[in-house]
Amino acid sequence: MSPCLTATLITSAAAAFAISSPALRKDSFSIRYGALLIAGPQILSLVLLYITNGSKWPIYLCILASHSAIAFFLLRHFRGARSATIILLVTLAFVSFWILVTATSTQQDRLVSILPAELLLLNGVLFLWNYPALRGGSSLVMAGSALWSASLVVLEFYFQLNVFVTHASMAGELMVFIGMLLIIIQSDTRSAVQLREDYRTLFDGSPHMMWTIDQATQSFTNVNEAGAHTHGYTIPEFLALSVGDIIAPERRDGAHAVVIGRKSSLIRSSLHLRKDGSTFPMDGEARILNLNGRPTRLIIGTDVTERNQLIERLHYQATHDPLTQLLNRTGFHAEMDRILQEASRYLEMIALVKINIDRFRNVSDTYGENVGDRCLQIIAGRIRENLRASDIMARSTEYGFSVLLRGLASPKWADKWANQLLGDLTEPVQAGDYSIRLNLSIGVTVYPEDGTDSTVLRQNAWHAALRSRKLGNNLICHHSSDERDGSKYRLRLEQGIRDMLAQNRFALHYQPICLPDGQVNSLEALLVMNHPELGQISPAEFIPVAEESGLIIPLGQWVFEHACQQLNSWEKHGVKVVPVAINISALQFRLSNFAQKILATLDKYDIRHELIHIELTESAVLNNIAEAANEMRMLHSMGIHMSIDDFGTGYSSLARLHQMPISNLKIDQAFIHGFEQSVSTLPMIKAIIGMAHALNMQVVAEGVETAEQLSILASLGCNLIQGYLFSRPVPADRIPDLIQRGTIHA
Numbered sequence: 001m002s003p004c005l006t007a008t009l010i011t012s013a014a015a016a017f018a019i020s021s022p023a024l025r026k027d028s029f030s031i032r033y034g035a036l037l038i039a040g041p042q043i044l045s046l047v048l049l050y051i052t053n054g055s056k057w058p059i060y061l062c063i064l065a066s067h068s069a070i071a072f073f074l075l076r077h078f079r080g081a082r083s084a085t086i087i088l089l090v091t092l093a094f095v096s097f098w099i100l101v102t103a104t105s106t107q108q109d110r111l112v113s114i115l116p117a118e119l120l121l122l123n124g125v126l127f128l129w130n131y132p133a134l135r136g137g138s139s140l141v142m143a144g145s146a147l148w149s150a151s152l153v154v155l156e157f158y159f160q161l162n163v164f165v166t167h168a169s170m171a172g173e174l175m176v177f178i179g180m181l182l183i184i185i186q187s188d189t190r191s192a193v194q195l196r197e198d199y200r201t202l203f204d205g206s207p208h209m210m211w212t213i214d215q216a217t218q219s220f221t222n223v224n225e226a227g228a229h230t231h232g233y234t235i236p237e238f239l240a241l242s243v244g245d246i247i248a249p250e251r252r253d254g255a256h257a258v259v260i261g262r263k264s265s266l267i268r269s270s271l272h273l274r275k276d277g278s279t280f281p282m283d284g285e286a287r288i289l290n291l292n293g294r295p296t297r298l299i300i301g302t303d304v305t306e307r308n309q310l311i312e313r314l315h316y317q318a319t320h321d322p323l324t325q326l327l328n329r330t331g332f333h334a335e336m337d338r339i340l341q342e343a344s345r346y347l348e349m350i351a352l353v354k355i356n357i358d359r360f361r362n363v364s365d366t367y368g369e370n371v372g373d374r375c376l377q378i379i380a381g382r383i384r385e386n387l388r389a390s391d392i393m394a395r396s397t398e399y400g401f402s403v404l405l406r407g408l409a410s411p412k413w414a415d416k417w418a419n420q421l422l423g424d425l426t427e428p429v430q431a432g433d434y435s436i437r438l439n440l441s442i443g444v445t446v447y448p449e450d451g452t453d454s455t456v457l458r459q460n461a462w463h464a465a466l467r468s469r470k471l472g473n474n475l476i477c478h479h480s481s482d483e484r485d486g487s488k489y490r491l492r493l494e495q496g497i498r499d500m501l502a503q504n505r506f507a508l509h510y511q512p513i514c515l516p517d518g519q520v521n522s523l524e525a526l527l528v529m530n531h532p533e534l535g536q537i538s539p540a541e542f543i544p545v546a547e548e549s550g551l552i553i554p555l556g557q558w559v560f561e562h563a564c565q566q567l568n569s570w571e572k573h574g575v576k577v578v579p580v581a582i583n584i585s586a587l588q589f590r591l592s593n594f595a596q597k598i599l600a601t602l603d604k605y606d607i608r609h610e611l612i613h614i615e616l617t618e619s620a621v622l623n624n625i626a627e628a629a630n631e632m633r634m635l636h637s638m639g640i641h642m643s644i645d646d647f648g649t650g651y652s653s654l655a656r657l658h659q660m661p662i663s664n665l666k667i668d669q670a671f672i673h674g675f676e677q678s679v680s681t682l683p684m685i686k687a688i689i690g691m692a693h694a695l696n697m698q699v700v701a702e703g704v705e706t707a708e709q710l711s712i713l714a715s716l717g718c719n720l721i722q723g724y725l726f727s728r729p730v731p732a733d734r735i736p737d738l739i740q741r742g743t744i745h746a
């Protein structure tokens with residue numbers, strides 16, 4: 001074989017080696033392309049040397065091209081790395097010079113050895129550069145490559161030491177081989193160490209708590225800063241603990257399952273124990289790992305105190321009233337459902353008490369929102385003072401509270417409690433500079449007596465409170481007392497009205513209406529019902545039943561006739577009569593021939609028209625205002641006086657009443673009760689009196705009970721006074737004497 005062919009084969013082998021050797025490490029792609037760039041033209045020049053057989057120029061061109069390519073590659077690849085570029089370029093320059101000298105000399109054959117030697121040398125330098133950190137391996141490759149190339153060139157061609165060459169090149173090859181192995185081992189070890197360090201950094205620096213537990217011994221094998229510190233320990237202290245030491249006693253069973261359970265990964269919320277004994281909630285994830293051949297559990301935990309607090313805060317805001325910090329309606333409903341469930345299990349008796357503040361809007365409108373809010377807070381506080389720890393209280397409506405009294409001994413107990421509460425709540429409320437007396441309506445219902453369903457119970461309580469409000473005077477209404485057998489009782493009452501009407505067993509009492517000095521001005525006729533079985537029943541209770549059943553028409557007619565009869569009888573007996581006011585229900589007033597009937601009755605008993613006053617409520621007048629006005633004008637033209645009864649409860653304004661021929665305005669007793677202590681109602685009464693006078697009406701104050709009320713009302717210019725202060729409603733036979741005396745002393 002010719003030396004050139006041999007050289008081409010050697011160069012090809014060296015090139016293949018140069019190309020594949022960096023490929024052992026997958027990360028050196030560009031080096032491999034560089035090796036190809038270097039080897040390609042080299043092989044071509046050797047092939048040319050072989051083919052052209054003497055013509056030098058193609059060879060020179062090829063060598064020039066190959067060396068330019070090498071230089072170009074090196075400059076590009078090692079851009080920025082100055083020392084590497086210099087070393088490589090110096091090596092290249094030295095070899096190029098040597099090739100040039102050899103090529104132009106007579107010993108061209110030596111090129112055959114120089115070119116593969118150059119390849120090996122560059123390969124060595126690239127290795128050294130590419131793995132600078134792994135000094136042992138890359139230096140060995142470098143040295144081996146140098147020895148190998150030297151053995152090819154120097155020893156074989158210049159000294160012809162063939163035997164020695166074989167040994168030296170073998171030694172070079174071995175060095176390269178071992179060096180490359182060393183590089184692989186060194187770099188693997190190095191990356192393993194790096195990986196460990198990276199994981200360590202992640203583990204230690206993680207904001208999450210992390211620890212590992214040996215599955216077999218159940219002891220901690222590792223913990224990070226966050227894990228130890230969140231539990232209040234140092235890392236060594238933590239590692240000396242056992243799993244049970246960091247879990248709150250009440251949660252130990254569940255949490256233990258996380259640790260020794262079979263599943264490889266699960267997330268569970270648990271309560272963890274700090275060194276100081278305090279606890280915190282933690283969401284944890286457990287994973288099974290194999291650390292050093294031992295099954296180990298890695299726990300990754302997050303302290304969720306803040307998240308839980310936020311959830312709690314949001315829940316609190318959704319279920320509580322910001323003003324009183326009591327449960328709101330939503331919270332109360334949920335709590336009530338829960339309590340009723342418990343009550344059904346333990347056969348517990350519970351009362352639901354609904355407490356409403358009547359006409360509270362007036363307070364806010366008169367004194368402003370701040371005073372209104374303060375009032376609500378004070379009332380809430382007074383209710384709270386009357387509760388036991390197990391009772392529940394809520395601000396269930398804008399001006400109303402609901403209370404659940406638990407563990408009742410008997411339904412009566414709830415009424416007793418409500419009565420006691422009422423005593424507290426009707427005391428004047430001191431808000432800012434004002435002392436305000438509030439009116440309350442209270443409804444009571446009892447579980448399971450009156451209902452077992454929470455909606456039904458709430459409705460019961462609501463209805464009872466509504467009834468209490470209608471009755472006025474801070475009354476408590478118990479759902480069960482009449483509404484439990486509601487329809488039954490109502491039917492009895494209705495039948496009672498019918499029977500008593502038929503048997504003429506109703507009676508009329510008369511209450512004097514006086515001037516402030518006590519002089520009797522007129523009388524109001526008030527129905528009295530003394531039921532043979534149900535006993536004395538207030539008109540506030542039976543009049544609505546009479547209205548609903550239509551019985552109010554004959555009943556009203558009876559009252560009117562009876563009053564006229566009475567007047568007639570008094571006159572016949574020479575009593576110096578005063579006008580009598582008669583309450584007329586809206587239903588009676590709306591009858592088509594109402595005015596005629598009135599006039600006919602007056603004629604029948606020969607009563608002077610001015611002796612009759614008709615009392616109508618606001619609603620009777622204001623519903624169907626045009627017709628009412630006609631009817632009233634007609635009665636007025638016949639000399640009959642008309643009064644608006646219970647003014648202030650119908651929410652109407654005086655302005656709407658001004659077209660009506662009204663002579664008297666009767667302020668409802670709800671305004672009068674305690675008005676002298678309530679700064680809120682006083683200005684209202686003052687305003688009503690002022691406006692009524694401006695509209696040419698006289699003002700009657702109903703329900704006056706104290707001398708103080710009387711003197712204030714008199715000073716405000718109130719024209720007439722009606723109330724227990726002067727006299728309760730009395731039977732007809734006591735009237736002549738009263739009128740005779742002329743003046744009643746308060």
Ligand code: C2E
Nearest residue numbers: 526527538539540543559583584585703704705722723724
């Ligand atoms: P009203 O027309 O406003 O009658 C005044 C009510 O206040 C009467 O109640 C009277 O007893 C009561 N009262 C008077 N002074 C005082 C006081 O100083 N303190 C307190 N706490 N109360 C006082 P009564 O008799 O229970 O009548 C209630 C309501 O029933 C009447 O209110 C009236 O609306 C209605 N009513 C009574 N009789 C009749 C009637 O013959 N026909 C119609 N349609 N309704 C009637």
Ligand code: MG
Nearest residue numbers: 524583615645
């Ligand atoms: Mg009246």
Ligand code: MG
Nearest residue numbers: 645646668702
């Ligand atoms: Mg009234």
